[in-house]
Amino acid sequence: MTTIDHAAPQIAQRRILATAIPGPKSAALHAEKLAAVASGVGTTLPVYVVASGGGVVVDVDGNSLIDFGSGIAVTTVGNSAPAVVDAVTEQVRAFTHTCFMVTPYESYVQVASALNRITPGDHEKRSALFNSGAEAVENAVKIARAHTGRQAVVAFDHAYHGRTNLTMALTAKSAPYKSGFGPFASEVYRAPMSYPFRDGDLDGPTAARHAISVIEKQVGAENLAAVLIEPIQGEGGFIVPAPGFLPALADWCRANGVVFIADEIQSGFARTGHMFACEHEGVVPDLILTAKGIAGGLPLSAVTGRAAIMDAPRAGGLGGTYGGNPLACAAALAVLDTIESENLIERARHMGEIMLDRLRTLSTTDTRIGEVRGRGAMIAVELVEPGSTTPDSALAQRIAGYAHAQGLIVLTCGTYGNVLRFLPPLSMPDHLLHEGLDILEQAFRDN
Structure with a gap:
């Protein structure tokens, strides 16, 4: 499967942790945000972006995060698609x-x-x-x-x-x-x-x-x-x-x-x-x-x-x-x-196969994963108390928080707040997709 590269030439397609997440410059900007923006406008991950493309988002502190959110399924073709x-x-x-x-x-x-x-x-x-x-x-x-x-x-x-x-x-x-x-x-x-x-x-x-x-x-x-x-x-x-x-x-x-x-x-x-x-x-x-x-x-x-x-x-x-x-x-x-x-319909199928295979394999060893579901590059895992259908929203928050600290943008959702959802841009190269899944696997091991 050909990888689509929609990043500007200066944006390396790799995860970089130059500081803690969020870094000091993002923290300062977030303090300004709290003073200037209505509190009803929430923020999932307070890193302040200066560039983005391919499969990464770069913040003001020089951190480069793997993007499994796509601005909530918006930047499907990438944040800086040339066309x-x-x-x-x-x-x-x-x-x-x-x-x-x-x-x-x-x-x-x-x-x-x-x-x-x-x-x-x-x-x-x-x-x-x-x-x-x-x-x-x-x-x-x-x-x-x-x-x-x-x-x-x-x-x-x-x-x-x-x-x-x-x-x-x-x-x-x-x-x-x-x-x-x-x-x-x-x-x-x-x-x-x-x-x-x-x-x-x-x-x-x-x-x-x-x-x-x-x-x-x-x-x-x-x-x-x-x-x-x-x-x-x-x-x-x-x-x-x-x-x-x-x-x-x-x-x-x-x-x-x-x-x-x-x-x-x-x-x-x-x-x-x-x-x-x-x-x-x-x-x-x-x-x-x-x-x-x-x-x-x-x-x-x-x-x-x-x-x-x-x-x-x-x-x-x-x-x-x-x-x-x-x-x-x-x-x-x-x-x-x-x-x-760029045949992105087929690209979505390919990415879905990777995510479903990795996540379903993980679910065989972790009974807190109640279900892995989705289609194409729209995949989710529902988290529950071990071996049950009882929602575990606290676990979802812990996993998401761990991923954020490791430079992976993930989103939660679900009526019960217990679902992790993955929406990578179709411009993301396979090595970043696998690295993001590696981080998720480690998150489950450590939480």
Whole structure:
């Protein structure tokens, strides 16, 4: 497998610990952060970045950390992918903004056309561009309501869809995302998610029948505008539903005139070894939501879907001042070119094979690893008390803290806070991927 090198020439692709993590300069900057930035804006690892590329992040103290986070699945093609850097630089020289709703530009149309082409299904599609994942979710709900004339929306246990008022209502986890911020938007209902590690022998179709029964009894298909689901849940714990769960839900929605929305904000754009995670089971959503990996770190999101549904809102009903900003559109086109030209879908599969093999081998000797799961370069381990399914969030924090001190960026997630998630950029060379896994193995031995 060819290694993709997206680092600037001066960034060595190796881990360097020049100081303790965080170092003195980062510590000083973090003190300034605490004085200047609202305390509600948290920080996982207070190292202050000066450069990044390939598979490393370099801080102000000269430390070079292995990146298993990708800015939460954003820098999939790398933090400094040459095509993205060149495209954005060229666009900056031309113009930075006009507002597409006032005086439009070609790159917005090109991004929409590309999304219509690469998303699942060969039906006629339309796209609309926004700034963030939460905006994509909110606008998808608006579109579904306009199309169906119905109000209710169903989301799932363990779901995460954003931090705005409506998306907090759709999100399952209370702290830190919802607690103290209500009241929330109405007509949002929750159904049980397929969670194989905690469902016992419940297969996908059976889990879907259970969810559908809850929906029919508590909401009613005649009142339901949309079912919204992450094909692989992100913040909820990288939960991969049992085979058959997603297709059964999609079939029920189609039979009942309900809009089936796939939230691919974290799982999209080659991350899982397909361009989109719902392709693993051949699911074709009515609407698909994208953000994060779409533009290499520039703010952009999209709703793409069936033309008849997308065209339901009247002119002016969708939009936003910055939605589809020309810099972000230039970056997105370069990202899509990079995914294709460098065969990053196959690269994600290769990285997933390495991670799954190493982590599953580790799990055979450490009974605190309840499950290793995921697809492509979107992998997680769920940590439990030995030999049980009881969540062990304290262990997850210890392992993450150990990794951080050793120069490896890892993230935690999960409803119970007991899941370690791994999202390396697809530009990471294999030797760094293995070194990061070496650190994790040592973390389990020492904790």
